[in-house]
Amino acid sequence: MSETVAIADVEVRKLRHDPLELLARAVQPVLWLLVFGQVMARARAIPTGGLPYLDFLTPGILAQSTLFVSIFYGIAVIWERDLGILHTFLVSPASRAALVSGKALSAGVRALAQGVIVYLLAAALGVHLRAGVAPLLGVVVILVLGAAVFVTFSLVIACWVRTRERFMGIGQILTLPMFFASNAIYPISLMPGWLRAVAHVNPLSYQTDALRSLMLSQGQSAFGLGTDIAVLAGAVVLLVAAGARLYPRVTR
Secondary structure, three states: OHHHHHHHHHHHHHHHHOOHHHHHHHHHHHHHHHHHHHHHHHHOOOOOOOOOHHHHHHHHHHHHHHHHHHHOOHHHHHHHHHHOHHHHHHOOOOOHHHHHHHHHHHHHHHHHHHHHHHHHHHHHOOOOEOOOHHHHHHHHHHHHHHHHHHHHHHHHHHHHHOOHHHHHHHHHHHHHHHHHOOOOOOOHHHOOHHHHHHHOOOHHHHHHHHHHHHHEOOOOOOOOHHHHHHHHHHHHHHHHHHHHHHHHHHHO
């Protein structure tokens, strides 16, 4: 744990030196809520089970911003390799699992910063948010778990492709299908059968489902909050193990 926290601290220090990055990344969720959300709420074209559409959308956009912040994290590993930083990490006493887990934890911090922005905007737009310490702590856990899933997945991809150009291409191919093949902007029940099957194996669906039940005063979990947490935690464990095993490959 101490090694993981040390690696995460290194990454968070980078964020403190470049806070404008968070503001730049906040533009996308703001546009989704202010433009897409407002228009679709007026259109009333998507059935959301009694929830106002903007309420339904808000947790999905928070999950989406977590995905977009995290999925391109692997490119930083390739940059670290080119700058020689990665070799320093690999010869340090820290375990490979700690190196991967530390980066996942730091991405969770970035996701929390996005969460603050989305919460403030949602409150200003009149979204019915759930109050209380327990729901907020639950949101924090789900954001960190979701970010960890997508960061470790990103690191696994980086270990396989090992070049920035290939990574950017694959990252762009993965992000939008993962977003649209989830319950972030419409219920899974509206999807055709083949897309429902994809949505049920998509970690973003479980993160969105958990956030929807924790954030909204009338929110409910379609899968069950315990199932959501178990799926996300299980994915983190598997991907950390895979990333720890593959991490040295990126240097070859």
